[in-house]
Amino acid sequence: MSKFSDYLEYLINRNGEPISTLARGAHVERTSIHKAMTGERILSYKSAQKLVEYLRLSPHETEIFFEYMNMSLQGETVFETRKQIVRLLKTLAEQPPFIEPEKRLDFPRLEAFPALKNQQLYSGKFAVRSMIRQAVDQELGADKPETLTNIPADNGFFLQYIYTIFQQYNTRLQVTHIMPYPSDREHGAPAGIEILADVLSLSLSAGTQYSSWFYYEGARDITTPFPYYLLTSSCLLCIERDYETVMCVTHSEILQYYRTFFSRTLEQCRPLIRFQKTPFEILEAYSAGTSENSYYTFMPQPCLGRFYTPSLIARRLRKELPFYQELVEKSIQRFSVLHEIREHYYTFFTKKGISAFMENGIFCDIPRQLVSPCTMEERKTLLKQLRDDIADDRIMGRLVNDQLFVLPSNLSFCISEHRRLDIFTLQENDASENFYNIHIDESLIGSAFLDFILYLPKSEYLLSKDETLEALDSLLSADSAVSHS
Structure with missing residues (x-):
């Protein structure tokens, strides 16, 4: 017996009706309820929702009901691990900003x-x-x-x-x-x-x-x-x-x-935890965190790296940097790897993050002191490429459901299929020099984060593909309207 089975049995006993009467009233198959109570089967979400409505559960009881149901579906340890990651991200999002x-x-x-x-x-x-x-x-x-x-x-x-x-x-x-x-x-x-x-x-x-x-x-x-x-x-x-x-x-x-x-x-x-602090070390950490045909990341902005052309990189990196040419070469080498990924390119992002990029043109995956803002034309081109790749299922790109899931505004998470985790700090302003990579190479942590990011598209923590495309289309059309006016 699971916690869900026990809780369902408690709710049904409290209701006081025979299961046959409950099944007819809620329009749920009687055998489905019986098997859910004995742990032989998990209810479908639709049937669970009908039972919640028929049993007139309070908001707190409804939360417990679906939490126990998800626990049964995922397994208690996996469920608790995923919840811990959600809590971790919320804690980091609420942490006071770094003080210089x-x-x-x-x-x-x-x-x-x-x-x-x-x-x-x-x-x-x-x-x-x-x-x-x-x-x-x-x-x-x-x-x-x-x-x-x-x-x-x-x-x-x-x-x-x-x-x-x-x-x-x-x-x-x-x-x-x-x-x-x-x-x-x-x-x-x-x-x-x-x-x-x-x-x-x-x-x-x-x-x-x-x-x-x-x-x-x-x-x-x-x-x-x-x-x-x-x-x-x-x-x-x-x-x-x-x-x-x-x-x-x-x-x-x-x-x-x-x-x-x-x-x-x-x-x-x-x-x-290991730290990398120079731009070249950070680029190397990015590259090491990307497998031959997979890339998994979530941060405020979508990862647009697969769309960076050599000419865009050369234009946006600041030419006055003493190591400009070397940085251009290393950056082209790095982002060309992302361009070649054909199967598992996951990027999850916030509406606030993508809106900020369209407003200011500042990349959040490259230190701000190293790049100049994109032109409006470059922003629209990158966003259109992102939109088209999501629409054609070339990448798994989704907006975060910010009602349920909070991403830190100053961190980028990159997970490798080799179960390593890299967390890149994102600068809050032009004056800040606080940027580095935090590298974590522990198998339990890496496996947990890889499982989590693969689970996200099936969860309530992300918006659907259609909702994501609708939001991107709205941003593109708003910018077009401003351009024509």
């Missing part, structure tokens, strides 16, 4: 900060959090502030506090973080995506000053009371598994021992 370092506050000086006492025990969650905060704050005043830790990402407080530091203050703090990552291929994906959400939020604030590494979690060590630690230049915090007790150590030889141990451990771990 010169606009951040200076961290207040802490001359009167109380000294941390050697081998002192502190108990209680609030005391543990206070000690973590005290150790980090004290380290911010060091000449070369650095924090090394193996606190799990699901601890919550540590990552949130470090995130606050980087959002608010101008600091040179370097954080290196080793964390356990779920190894269960069958059930570990939802927990892995939840970890990624926290790590990404911090990475987008701290950039390369936050370095995340992982190892696959095996059997839990129950032989030591302090399996986690946080190490700074002046102290070591040894933390209990349930975060109820912390021991502070300041002895220099012990601190050095832990630094050496941390370095050796790091060699056995894999980076969860």
Whole structure:
């Protein structure tokens, strides 16, 4: 029995009518209801909608009904993983924008900060959090502030506090973080995506000053009371598994021992996130994320790269750049690959994103300092090519249903069939220099995102092909009307 079967049985019992009467009243086959209750078959969406109306379910009950139904259709783990990705995207969309370092506050000086006492025990969650905060704050005043830790990402407080530091203050703090990552291929994906959400939020604030590494979690060590630690230049915090007790150590030889141990451990771990920052590295990351005959992406704008001609690239890249010619050659090489893709070219985008492109002509998949805006004629040509390729099913292009699905305005997601994920930061304005690629090469994450993007066209999160074409036609006709006037 599934959650959907149990919930359907509860609703039918609450209704009080025999199933035969319910079936006649709702115009749904009695055998379909019986088999749905026993888990032998899933109801069609049309039949489910009829039952919802006949049983007079409240909006909350209707939401639960269809959530459990989708869970049965997709499988509980797959369903929860997809929901976690939707939540992750919503979290990133709501995250405050990156604050340039010169606009951040200076961290207040802490001359009167109380000294941390050697081998002192502190108990209680609030005391543990206070000690973590005290150790980090004290380290911010060091000449070369650095924090090394193996606190799990699901601890919550540590990552949130470090995130606050980087959002608010101008600091040179370097954080290196080793964390356990779920190894269960069958059930570990939802927990892995939840970890990624926290790590990404911090990475987008701290950039390369936050370095995340992982190892696959095996059997839990129950032989030591302090399996986690946080190490700074002046102290070591040894933390209990349930975060109820912390021991502070300041002895220099012990601190050095832990630094050496941390370095050796790091060699056995894999980076969860890698950064590429130069235009050439970003182009290389784009290319590596594209297979011979497949490309999957979602971002505010549609990916128009398959329509960039060599002459358009040469015109739009700024000629005053010292590396102009090399950048033209690399860009032509990159976008020619997209032009050759014939089967699996997926691009999902927002109405706001495509409307912005038609208004300002600025590409969002190339750093703004490197390109000049497209002319209106170039914009219309690119949009018309996109429209025609969608209409002829040469590409899978769809608008996002922004009532149900939120995409971050400053990020582009590119998923490879080889199960690697690249997230490109999109500049919010011409003054911003915050552009780089975040590369994630972990199979559970890559598989989850590939499954998600292949699932999207069958989901309620995207508008239909006809609705997408209608929106594109409306933009094209509006621009034509403006041009003729």
